[in-house]
Amino acid sequence: MLLLTMKRLRLDKRGISNVIVVMLSLVLVVIIVSNVISTSYQMNQFDWERMQENVEIVNVAKTIEGTILTLQNKGSVTVHLVSLWIDNTTSHQRYDMDLYVNAGDSANYTLSDMALVDNASIVKVITERGTISVFNASWQNP
Amino acid sequence: MRTFFKIFGNKRAITPVLSSLLLTVVAVAAMAIATSATYVITTNLRETISERVIVEDVWFNNYTNSIDIYVRNVGQVTVYISAIFVNHTSQSFPSPFTLEIEDHQWLNISQNWIPNSSYYVDVLTTRGTHVAAYYEAP
Numbered sequence: 001m002l003l004l005t006m007k008r009l010r011l012d013k014r015g016i017s018n019v020i021v022v023m024l025s026l027v028l029v030v031i032i033v034s035n036v037i038s039t040s041y042q043m044n045q046f047d048w049e050r051m052q053e054n055v056e057i058v059n060v061a062k063t064i065e066g067t068i069l070t071l072q073n074k075g076s077v078t079v080h081l082v083s084l085w086i087d088n089t090t091s092h093q094r095y096d097m098d099l100y101v102n103a104g105d106s107a108n109y110t111l112s113d114m115a116l117v118d119n120a121s122i123v124k125v126i127t128e129r130g131t132i133s134v135f136n137a138s139w140q141n142p
Numbered sequence: 143m144r145t146f147f148k149i150f151g152n153k154r155a156i157t158p159v160l161s162s163l164l165l166t167v168v169a170v171a172a173m174a175i176a177t178s179a180t181y182v183i184t185t186n187l188r189e190t191i192s193e194r195v196i197v198e199d200v201w202f203n204n205y206t207n208s209i210d211i212y213v214r215n216v217g218q219v220t221v222y223i224s225a226i227f228v229n230h231t232s233q234s235f236p237s238p239f240t241l242e243i244e245d246h247q248w249l250n251i252s253q254n255w256i257p258n259s260s261y262y263v264d265v266l267t268t269r270g271t272h273v274a275a276y277y278e279a280p
Contacts, residue, residue: 024173025176028176028177028180031180031184032180032183032184035184035188036184036187036188036191039187039188039191039192040191042192042218043191043192043194043218046194083198083214083246085198085199087199087201089204089280090204092199092201092210092212094198094199094212124198124199126196126198126214128216128244129216130194130196130214130216132196132198
């Protein structure tokens with residue numbers, strides 16, 4: 001009985017094309033869904049890490065060697081600082097920066113070539129993920 | 143010679159062969175279209191999801207009497223700026239304005255501004271991402 005059924009199924013070719021179409025469609029759907037989910041997961045991870053970033057400019061001191069920024073990473077992820085801004089009423093000056101600060105660590109960043117002005121300025125640092133930290137500085141001569 | 147005439151002279155069973163061939167062509171074309179559509183849709187979705195732009199700085203420039211916006215691409219795809227609105231009014235800017243991955247540059251808008259006024263600056267990309275915030279002129 002079983003053998004007969006098996007033989008009948010093996011010989012019956014009807015409905016094969018439907019199965020092939022369904023399988024191919026399934027492959028396409030799986031590719032679409034997995035691709036989108038993978039990208040979405042990566043960007044969620046990026047946004048989550050960005051939310052965890054909390055870098056603070058603790059102090060900006062003007063010394064003979066230059067301007068020293070004291071930075072503290074109060075977040076739970078390592079931050080990569082890429083930009084530094086010194087803004088005042090007359091100019092908005094951007095400096096390239098390349099500084100990594102581990103979670104919980106503090107770091108000093110010295111700018112020897114910075115064109116300083118003796119009035120109130122806004123100092124900003126920007127991380128690679130796009131977080132901005134602002135410090136209102138009142139410049140004093142050393 | 144006889145075999146040749148026998149094969150090419152015999153017209154029987156041509157229709158099933160042709161129909162099978164036609165069906166194969168149609169099936170392959172349909173799958174190619176489906177695959178292309180899938181690729182396009184997936185790429186568009188991925189790019190839209192991966193787009194991240196920030197405004198690093200806004201400078202109400204006294205010298206040029208303009209609003210200068212410094213933008214940075216922090217996402218994973220190239221960004222194309224399609225429009226800029228200041229207080230919900232579209233502004234002209236150097237177009238096309240493209241930002242590669244990790245690229246950053248000034249975007250200058252010729253717009254008169256009044257000191258001590260607030261301005262709502264909205265940067266719009268071609269994929270529909272908005273980066274908007276209020277900025278106060280000095």
